[in-house]
Amino acid sequence: MRPALLDPLFAPLASLPGIGPKVGELFARLLDAESIDDCRVVDLLFHFPHSIVDRRNQPGIAHAPQGTIVTITGRVDRHQPPPSGKSSVPYRVFLHDDTGELALTFFRVKGNWLEKALPLDETVVVSGKVDWFNGRASMVHPDHMVRLDEQENLPLVEPVHPLTAGLSPKVLRKAVETAVARLPDLPEWIEESLRRQQGFSSAAAAFQRLHDPRDETDLDPQAPARRRLAYDEFLAGQISLALVRQKLRKVAGRPVRATGLLTAPVVDALPFSLTNSQEAAIADVLADMGKDLRMLRLLQGDVGAGKTAVALMAMLAAVESGGQAVLMAPTEILARQHFATISRMAGPSGVAIDVLTGRTKGRERDAILERIASGETQIVIGTHALFQDNVSYHDLVLAVVDEQHRFGVHQRLRLTAKGISPHMLVMTATPIPRTLVLAAFGDMDVSRLTEKPAGRKPIQTVVMPQERTGEIVDRLRSALGAGKKAYWICPLVEESEESDLMSVEERHATLAGVFGPAAGLVHGRMSGPEKDAAMLAFKNGETRLLVATTVVEVGVDIPDATIMVIEHAERFGLAQLHQLRGRVGRGDEASSCILLYKGPLSENGRARLSIMRETEDGFRIAEEDLKLRGEGELLGTRQSGTPGFRVASLEAHGDLLEIARKDAAYTLERDPDLTGERGEAIRTLLYLYRRDEAIRFLRAG
Known part of the structure; x- marks a missing residue:
């Protein structure tokens, strides 16, 4: 259950004053939602300003630079309405200060509101952009106009939030202010010592500061408020990944005892010798599979670095131990290609291999399903079809998944939900920068293949x-x-x-x-x-x-x-x-x-x-890509079950990700069900950052 104190933030956005159906559509577009019904007040909390308008510059009329926003205090001298029937001529109001005269210019003025807003002989404060024509200063439609005795109502620093066509800054600003005002007194989920060491304010104060910056430095990625919320976002992500991992690990793995009986003849027959990093990765995998805990390992290797050979050694070890192994690829083409390559490489071992995809139909399919169920097939290669309900395994010990970014955390859990708890090796040819690996695959150990097989020409x-x-x-x-x-x-x-x-x-x-x-x-x-x-x-x-x-x-x-x-x-x-x-x-x-x-x-x-x-170094290319494009675009994160960050940036806040990862591990070690005082606060954090899926594992576990 979501804590009641978050209810004001999870109220529909349409419940805020001034957001009717028409404006609601604009807000939905702004927040990248299907409709206003999908938007919550909390979404505006995460809609941060990207810059500010600074109105503190008060140089005097004669010294106002061309095209710059300034604030002027002056006395109203005269009004010059357009001649009757000439609505295209602007309405001008002239005021002066000790240095010179300024014309305030207004188009299509209706009624007499200007006479009320700017009475003759009254001292007023106006703010806007000054333009110079023929040595005369003018300000078209000032952003703000107040009488001298009300000047504390003039915002000297205004945040500028990202907008969408048709939505006025004023309407958005008002909605954001209302959302920020709804922030409850949040419990503290960060350890006191870390808070002091990093100089973090409370989470609520950080949200308030980011939405109401005092100057440009408040919007800098390294500003204390931004770092505080970036840490919160990383912590929510790392806790939820750790809970997934904890859940997957609760199901005991079956230790695989590799004998070398099948792998030795295959290695001897390979037309190339294994690289050092391939040998190290195979050793990692076999060590993991030899434990009672399930293996969850990510194998990263550039195109052509020889991931298939590593996967084959792991699969043969599973067969040596008396079990079955599957290799799942994202597409039909790839599955059939893996089948051809692996059948060729595994030839000397004599293992029985089958391929099963969505296009395997009729009798052929029935025969393959029967061989898998009886254990006659020792290695199965295929697509998502491998995990459909009608596929039952005799004794599945290892699942190898190719191309991780198309197979998110949720699919990894679905596998477990079938009552199958094989060791899992995930391969990706997309070299992922280290920080991204931590952020998106924090529930996995990682092996990297860094060399190209011998004989490959540049x-x-x-x-x-x-x-x-x-x-x-x-x-x-x-x-x-x-x-x-x-x-x-x-x-x-x-x-x-x-x-x-x-x-x-x-x-x-x-x-x-x-x-x-x-x-x-x-x-x-x-x-x-x-x-x-x-x-x-x-x-x-x-x-x-x-x-x-x-x-x-x-x-x-x-x-x-x-x-x-x-x-x-x-x-x-x-x-x-x-x-x-x-x-x-x-x-x-x-x-x-x-x-x-x-x-x-x-x-x-x-x-x-x-x-x-x-x-040609894929890992260097990935690091550069992260710098040039940012993490969201890099992973196409919207649809892949990997985190696109709303506050944090891997580039600016990578140091915090490392701390959050350790913090998450330490917290769950001491309080695996998050029932202590800090545990309860962390539950609130998970809901606030929409990571509540992870809480379900607590209950289910």
Whole structure:
């Protein structure tokens, strides 16, 4: 149950005064919600200002700089309304101070409100932007006008919140102020010693300061109020990940006793020797699986770093121990590719391997399900279909999941909910910066593969403007003539009115004009069988140039493809460019990657392309990507069950994440059910930051 003291914050946003259906729609758009019904008062609490308007500059009329916001105190001399019937002429009010005269200018004035607001001979305080024409100062529609005796009502520092078209700053400001006023007296969930050491105020005071800043420094990421709330957000995230981990770990794992009986002949037959980091990762995995606790390990390795070999050794160890292993991939293409690779590598061990996807139908499916249930199949490879209700395992000991970012915390729990509690190894080819690993996968231990297998040649990367496309087509003509294979990647499927990007269908049409049937096409709108057929034709050499969208980004393995052309490279993120480049350079021939861009490049675009030219190190690229794009975009976090932060920034507050992680572990060690005084306060924190899913594990556990 959510603590009652948070009720005022979780009231519908529409319950605030001044938010009717029409304005409500604007608020929903502002807060990125489907409708106003999905918005709560607390959402405005997390809608922070990005800058301030400073009205403290009071230079006097004659010294007011052009186009700058100033505050002027002056005496009203005269009103100059427009001649009757000339509503297009502005209404002017003139006032003076010791230094000069200022004309206040108003358009389309109705009624006599100006005479009341600015009476003759009255001293008033006005604030707004001053413009100079022919040596005369004017202020159009001042932001604020008050009489001298009311000047304490004039806000000298005003926060500027992000807006959406149609929503006035005044309406938003009023709603935010009401939301902040509803902040209850929150219990303290941070240890006193840490609070003192970091100089943190209370959470409520931090919210108030961020929404009512006194100057620019209050909005700095390193400002004490911001750091306090960033820590709260990290702590909520780390506690919820730790609760998930605690829940997953409560189900005891079954120790796997590896004998080496199956792995030894496989290692001996491998056409390459394992790298040091592969050997270290295998040792980590086997050590984890040998314990009573379930393994939860994330295996990070760049494209081509040899994750599959590590996964295979783990799966063979599970079979040696008398159990079964599954490998789950995000797509049909990948599952079948893993099946081909693993069947080949595992050949010498003689283990029985099957592949099961959503497209396995009828008798074939029934036969596979029967073999899995009887234990005859020792390793199963497939898609999400592996965990549907009608699949029952004889003795599932290990689950390997490929491409973590498509398989969030919730899916990891769903597996456990089936009453299956295998050891879990999750592989990702997306190198994730260390801080992001902590933030998104804090419930897992991590192994990193940092070397490329021996024999891989570096990929030469060049950056070229779109205007030189003709030269590239000529280069491709001679390369394909010499028997090489190439990819050509486009960002869109079909040409649209508002976009000047080259669509994949249009590009395919022009290239097919040059290369004829040797140019194949694959994109996300094609059906599964169509995609598979196009990939197979490319693999078998029936087509030699594959024009594609980013569907080829993950895992497609065509070792003899040596050229990668990426059109509109400036439109892709660094991680994606790196993934795409990793599709070539997988064989023993030298490969190249050509990044075509359409100028002029933004600062950011230029930085991305030059990093791609400088390095092939996926981990360095990931760190740079985090700097350039921020964590939310980097993980596409909205839909993937990973945290997009509202206050914290991994870059600015990485030091706090480390502390929050230790704090979460220490707290749950001492109070695993969060029933103590601090535990109860942390429950409030989890609700405030919408991490209440984690509380359900407390109850269920």
